[in-house]
Every structure is written in C-alpha cells, then in structure tokens.
Amino acid sequence: MTALEQTQTASTSAGMPAITYNFAYLDEQTKRMIRRAILKAIAIPGYQVPFASREMPMPYGWGTGGVQVTAAILGMDDVLKVIDQGSDDTTNAVAIRGFFETTAPGVATTTRTQDATVIQTRHRVPEQQLQAHQVLVYQVPIPEPLRFLEPRETETRKLHALADYGLMHVKLYEDIARHGHIATTYAYPVEVDGRYVMDPSPIPKFDNPKMDDSPALQLFGAGREKRIYAIPPHTRVVPLDFEDHPFKVQHFAKPCALCAATGVYLDEVILDDRGGRMFVCSDTDYCNTRQAEGHRGEMSALPEAAE
C-alpha cells in the first residue's frame, strides 16, 4: 500500500487558483509519522501509541482518528469501504467515503465487504469473515479502557505498564452486583495477546469474538485523544470476565426480518406508534447479499420467494 505523491488537479476557470490536495488529504510527512505509529502499535499489540493527530476537515467524534489511519495506509490500488453502525449509507459512512473519493482520486470505493481491502468502521465488525489481505480501521472516541475508573492519565499509563488491571474487574464486579450479570454491552474490555487490556471501541460485545485470531489486520485511531493501537493478524483477543460469570454475547430471539439470517447482530426498527417493530441485520451489505442470493425473512417484500 504505497501511497504515491499525487496532487489532484482541479480545472481552473476564470483564473482562480485551484485548490489542490495531496493524495488522501494528509501531506506525506504526516502520513509517515502516522505509519510509524501504526508500525509501533502492531509491534506491541493493544498498546496505545501516541501520535500527532492533525486537525481534519470534520469535527471530533466523526472519525478523525480512523480517517487519519485510513489516509496513511491508503494506496492507489486499494478498494475502500466505510461502515457506520453496520451500514454503508448512513451519514458518517457517506461523508467519509465522499471525502476519500474527492481527496484520493483513483481509489475505488465499494460497499461489498469481500471486495474491500481497507474497511473503515464505526461501531461494527462486518458479519462476513475478513481475509488476510484486508485491513479493518476502527474509529475510536475514548481509547483508554480505564478512563472512567481512573481519571489520571499518568496513573492509567502506570497501570498499563505494570499490567495492573484489577480495576477493570472491579467494574465488571459492580455490573454483576447491580444487574445480576455483566451489563457492559459495548466497548467491552479485552486482553490482547495476554498483555495489554484494550478498549475495542464502541462495537457491541457481539463482535468481540470476531477480533480474536482474525486473519485481517485491525487498526484503531482516536483523533481527539491522539492514540493509535492495533491488533496484528491472528492475535489472541480475550474478553475479561469472571470464572462463574463467563463472557457471553447477545442472542436474538428471531432471525433477521428481511434475510432470515441467524447468528448475526440485529438492529431494532420501530415501524409505527402501536408497538410495531422489526429486527433486521445491522450489517446492510451482509443483508443485501443474502437477499440477492434469494434468502427471505418474514417481513420481506417478496414472501413467495422464501427459501
């Protein structure tokens, strides 16, 4: 994924100076700096590497960290997919895809998981098993898993350095004491490669098992907090839990209402103000693919084609 220096030439009419962006928006020095941080992050799985996060032309919280990581690794031959809450067509996904279509001409974009080489995501891991040639880039709001237990950054760094993670279990203990089970459903803390405890970004805990032993490289970028971390391919990722309260993922009573998929993460869609609702795949590409293959759910538009 070597990114060549290339400038976008805008047509100049009426003598106005053309606005030109470097390939993928960031200048090459910045990309080198980010790539160094990424390499260090890969070398120390789960460790938060500080980097000189840049101002991006979008507000914090909209994926400035993920965008910078994507910009740094994007090459001319890459195919980019952007996911927002599992969907390819919600605001964040459309905006970031548009951003790279404008600033990285020549890079193809797609909504199909299997065709993509770089997938930037917010809040989900695709349902389809990722492959070795793919890179998953997570947008991270708060990279520090200990943040709400220990507000001092100096102290959390020491805790990481000493692998002193008892506090994390205090949080899970409190969950069980208050709710009878571990009530953390997203951003569920994981131990990476037997060493660092990591916040997997606000993905549902349903997706945590997909991070374990994944053949794809997983990168995490937090723009506001200026941190990059990584899970190299085929790394052991274990959710924290208690012996007598083991980690469990969410289960859904019914299959997807559109494609009848089971064992996938479903979104609730409110249909009316009388309690009508349906549960559909959160991963729109997965759902569409299954429907194209002829799978039909109970609320599908073509009931006669049910499998």
Next chain:
Amino acid sequence: MTDDAPLLVAEGLTRYYGARLGCRDVSLTLHAGEVLAIVGESGSGKSTLLGLLSTELEPSAGAIHYRMRDGEMRDLSALTEGERRLLLRTDWGFVRQHAEKGLRMAVSAGGNVGERLMAVGWRNYAGIRNEAIDWLSRVEIQPDRIDDDPRAFSGGMRQRLQIARNLVTKPRLVFMDEPTGGLDVSVQARLLDLIRSLVADLGLAVIIVTHDLAVARLLSHRIMVMKEGRVIEEGLTDQVLDDPREPYTQLLVSSVLAA
C-alpha cells in the same frame, strides 16, 4: 527467619520540603504484632513520617528496610514500582483520616472490599463476594449493605469499611492516620474497640499517627512524641504518658481535658 527479627527498620529518615523541614533523623524498629503510636501537635512531622514509612514520600536521607513475606529484609527504596504496589495492597494497609481518600466512593461496599482481591488475581465472583460479606460482618457492617456505595454510609461505617478493605488481603503491617478523626465520641469508642480486637486477633503490626493521647494509650504498646520534625521522646506508652520526661511531653499530657 526467626520471629524476633524486626518487621520494619527505619534509619535516619529525613525529609525536607525545599528548605523547610518535614522530619529529621527519625529511626525506629517495629516488630510483628507491635503497635506504635506517633503523637505530636499539628505540624510536628507525624504525617510526613507516616508518608515516608509507607513509601508515599521519598526521603531526602535515610533508609527503610522491611521483612517481606519470604523473610528477606529488603530496602524499600530499591523495590521496583510493581513490587512496591504489590506490597502496598497485599502485605500493607493504609487507613486514612478521610475515608473518601481511602475508598472508591462510586463503587459499592463489596467492590471496595473486593478490589484488592481482584488486583491479586481473584476471578471468581461468588468467592470475592463471600469474602467481602465475611469482612463486612467482621467490621460490624450488615451484609445486606454490600451493594450500597459508601456515599450512603455514615462516617463511622465508612471508616469500618476502609478497615475491611485494607485487611482483606491479611496484611502484616497497617498504617493509620488519625483513624478516629472527625468522629463523635461514642462512634470513636466503638471504632477503637474494633481496631483493638482486630489488631489482637490478626497479630497486626500498626503504626498509628494521632494527636489524641487517649487513642494512643488505648491502642499502642509504644509511643513516639514528635516536635518540630524530630522525635523528642519515645518509650512504652504507659511509661511515657504517666511519667513524661520532656517538658513538651509533660505539656501535651497535661493539656488533655479530663472527661
């Protein structure tokens, strides 16, 4: 290692805050199961000394050696940060004057007691909970308060919870900084009673800082009187309090209001 070897030996402890003196040239030896009181008026260097002994402060001069659980005497300044933290939350306890500083106020009583257990690797929820219930009852807190957080506790209960939280890993040495400060007299009496029986049952060594001579008399075997950063008198508690040698100690003893 025989039991008559000292638990903690401090030599020539000195601490300056810039040019100001915190405490100067303090030496002491503490044996297992022994209770040492450090008394003196505000600003006499009691808390500085406690901070030095508990490794929260770094001494400007002097050294502290401690007999670890394996029997080896170690220089505390030579411990790695990881070893120091492990010592602090397994073999040591620290009961603070303000319970809010020694407790996690947003975490339930059970979580507060269980924190040290989880930090040393307990991963069984039921096991942690049973241990917490056991300790809560030992410090006279109703087991049904286990899921309440300490903000809902009275001052005396908070102090007892703090004690449970510190003792759960069966430490051999506990530091106490004015543990009865700010409590009313009847609550103080119950707390002192509890501390005294726990210390005796568990054979704890305690270094207690107090300005209350009655607390020192009730709990401690030995006493050190500090003034202007130095130890001016030390000895058996009864001896020092009944027959003070230094004029300053005489003044302290005579200043106590008779009830």
